[in-house]
Amino acid sequence: MRNVLIICGKELRSYFVSPIAYLLLTMFAVIMGFFFWNALGYFVFMGIESQMRGEMFPMNVNEQVIRPLLSNMSVIGLFLIPMITMRLFAEEKRTGTIELLATSPVRDTEVILGKWLAAVTLYGCIILLTALNFVFLFRYGNPDWKPLAIGYLGLLLQAAALLAIGTFISTLTKNQIIAGAATFGVCLLLWVLEWVSGYESATWAQVLSYMSVITHFESFAKGVINTKDAVFYVTLTFLGLFFTARSMESLRWRS
Amino acid sequence: MINVKELTKRYARNTAVDHISFQVEKGQIVGFLGPNGAGKTTTMRILTCFLPPTSGTATVAGFDVLEQPLEVKKRIGYLPEMPPLYVEMRTDEYLTFVGKLKGLRGSELRQRVDAVCERCAIVDVKKKLLGKLSKGYRQRVGLAQAIIHNPDVLILDEPTAGLDPKQINETRDLIKSLAGDHTIILSTHILTEVEQTCQQVIIINKGKLVATDSVNNLQSRARGAETVLVEVGGRNGDVDSAAVQRRLEKVTGVSRVVFKEKRKNRSSFEVESQKNRFARGDLARAVVESGWDLNELRPTAVSLEEIFLQLTGEQTAAPAEETATKGAGK
Numbered sequence: 001m002r003n004v005l006i007i008c009g010k011e012l013r014s015y016f017v018s019p020i021a022y023l024l025l026t027m028f029a030v031i032m033g034f035f036f037w038n039a040l041g042y043f044v045f046m047g048i049e050s051q052m053r054g055e056m057f058p059m060n061v062n063e064q065v066i067r068p069l070l071s072n073m074s075v076i077g078l079f080l081i082p083m084i085t086m087r088l089f090a091e092e093k094r095t096g097t098i099e100l101l102a103t104s105p106v107r108d109t110e111v112i113l114g115k116w117l118a119a120v121t122l123y124g125c126i127i128l129l130t131a132l133n134f135v136f137l138f139r140y141g142n143p144d145w146k147p148l149a150i151g152y153l154g155l156l157l158q159a160a161a162l163l164a165i166g167t168f169i170s171t172l173t174k175n176q177i178i179a180g181a182a183t184f185g186v187c188l189l190l191w192v193l194e195w196v197s198g199y200e201s202a203t204w205a206q207v208l209s210y211m212s213v214i215t216h217f218e219s220f221a222k223g224v225i226n227t228k229d230a231v232f233y234v235t236l237t238f239l240g241l242f243f244t245a246r247s248m249e250s251l252r253w254r255s
Numbered sequence: 256m257i258n259v260k261e262l263t264k265r266y267a268r269n270t271a272v273d274h275i276s277f278q279v280e281k282g283q284i285v286g287f288l289g290p291n292g293a294g295k296t297t298t299m300r301i302l303t304c305f306l307p308p309t310s311g312t313a314t315v316a317g318f319d320v321l322e323q324p325l326e327v328k329k330r331i332g333y334l335p336e337m338p339p340l341y342v343e344m345r346t347d348e349y350l351t352f353v354g355k356l357k358g359l360r361g362s363e364l365r366q367r368v369d370a371v372c373e374r375c376a377i378v379d380v381k382k383k384l385l386g387k388l389s390k391g392y393r394q395r396v397g398l399a400q401a402i403i404h405n406p407d408v409l410i411l412d413e414p415t416a417g418l419d420p421k422q423i424n425e426t427r428d429l430i431k432s433l434a435g436d437h438t439i440i441l442s443t444h445i446l447t448e449v450e451q452t453c454q455q456v457i458i459i460n461k462g463k464l465v466a467t468d469s470v471n472n473l474q475s476r477a478r479g480a481e482t483v484l485v486e487v488g489g490r491n492g493d494v495d496s497a498a499v500q501r502r503l504e505k506v507t508g509v510s511r512v513v514f515k516e517k518r519k520n521r522s523s524f525e526v527e528s529q530k531n532r533f534a535r536g537d538l539a540r541a542v543v544e545s546g547w548d549l550n551e552l553r554p555t556a557v558s559l560e561e562i563f564l565q566l567t568g569e570q571t572a573a574p575a576e577e578t579a580t581k582g583a584g585k
Contacts, residue, residue: 003356006352006355006356010341010352013344013348014341014343014344017343018343095337095339095340095341095342096335096337096339097339097340097341098339099300099305099333099335099339100333100335100339100353100356100400101356102304102305103303103304103305103328103331103333104328104353104356104357105325105326105328105329105356105357105358106356107325252305252306252307253306253307
């Protein structure tokens with residue numbers, strides 16, 4: 001466990017001494033700020049509209065602002081994943097520092113867990129920054145905090161799974177760009193798989209749609225912890241990390 | 256300390272290391288010598304548990320590289336051909352990180368970082384980014400990284416490659432100063448390096464072991480008889496090379512005189528004397544008494560170069576083959 005933290009600390013350090021971390025933090029904060037502003041503007045507009053018509057629509061900050069925003073975040077998060085994971089192993093392979101890690105008295109699993117943990121932590125920081133937006137809601141409104149917390153938990157679980165896949169892809173190549181592009185492709189695919197459920201309800205479509213990471217986020221966005229969905233993310237995480245470990249091992253036999 | 260038996264590493268298309276066996280005693284510096292692509296790096300990578308062997312066994316300090324890799328790794332310091340530096344780290348940060356990886360803690364860690372900085376003469380770049388260091392400093396930081404946990408065994412892959420002559424000398428001195436506490440294996444394709452720094456030499460070529468012996472033994476094995484270089488100059492004006500040669504041949508104990516070259520009024524000869532007959536004194540007297548000047552008289556030790564060529568055969572010079580094996584071995 002100590003070794004995991006050592007590796008994790010080193011990874012986090014290199015995220016934060018390079019512009020990567022700040023770039024991602026800023027980008028995500030700006031984009032989500034705009035989404036928030038937009039969602040809130042629409043919410044206020046709807047409120048005034050319904051008052052003018054004299055109809056009382058049920059208005060709910062959780063349902064009409066927080067939930068769509070969380071869904072947006074889960075999709076935009078997909079675009080950040082490759083930028084976080086692409087360098088993890090590819091860079092070490094390119095510069096030869098992988099030899100240092102592989103000949104130090106640490107296990108491969110410790111290296112992998114450390115790197116993955118650093119990626120998850122960075123992602124956690126990124127989404128935490130967007131929580132600033134929601135502070136305004138609590139200041140001027142009265143939303144329920146529990147669905148919001150569950151939504152963030154869902155975001156983190158989803159990212160953990162995708163980051164594990166990204167880590168795996170990063171072990172396959174020496175080239176960061178290739179690692180990033182491939183991870184981006186996989187993330188995108190795991191998102192759009194869900195679309196088939198829109199026009200098809202056969203078993204294969206259900207299976208495909210089940211494999212989509214976005215499908216499993218819906219319950220979290222609603223503020224519900226669905227064990228099925230949590231298990232899906234956790235399983236995907238394990239699978240990703242397991243493949244990473246296999247890939248590291250094969251690296252030794254091949255290199 | 257290191258025990259290698261019938262070690263073999265096969266890749267899909269070629270055999271990088273072919274049934275190599277050797278032993279290294281504690282505290283020795285061993286030169287691992289061979290042309291590019293001979294299998295030096297592969298053997299070292301196996302010893303450091305970076306690569307698993309196809310067959311055969313290798314043990315370091317009594318631990319098998321396949322069975323107990325963690326124990327082996329604790330006892331080994333490794334400097335790969337390219338020093339494994341994180342360019343975005345500062346020297347002291349990097350050494351602290353490596354120290355932690357190797358299991359050092361707290362005050363011991365700080366003390367070791369300072370000690371290796373001192374020892375490798377990198378104190379003045381302690382706060383510099385590794386990416387900004389010159390090649391010589393990088394190499395030294397790489398060496399510092401390898402010795403940070405005071406390992407029993409040091410494995411250095413071409414530690415002087417790419418350095419300038421001054422840096423090469425400094426690095427060699429540093430390596431020599433490390434012997435005793437550490438058992439050192441260093442690979443190189445430079446023969447003088449082995450002559451200067453190592454006690455024992457292991458020569459491999461195309462993955463096969465060619466010779467393993469102490470440097471002294473190897474030199475005397477190839478020497479047989481003593482060879483002296485004699486340069487004779489004319490007192491006033493030209494010197495008659497043929498006459499000098501005839502005179503030298505007459506000296507007792509001399510078995511063969513080879514004319515080497517003639518420059519202006521000086522001629523040089525290689526004189527081989529019979530075993531255990533040191534004819535140097537007689538040679539000098541003969542030259543002087545004949546009225547010539549003796550400009551130079553020195554024994555020519557047989558260099559490892561010659562031994563190496565004798566042992567590996569002339570084909571080591573074939574460049575096409577060299578690059579082919581090197582490319583496949585990487």
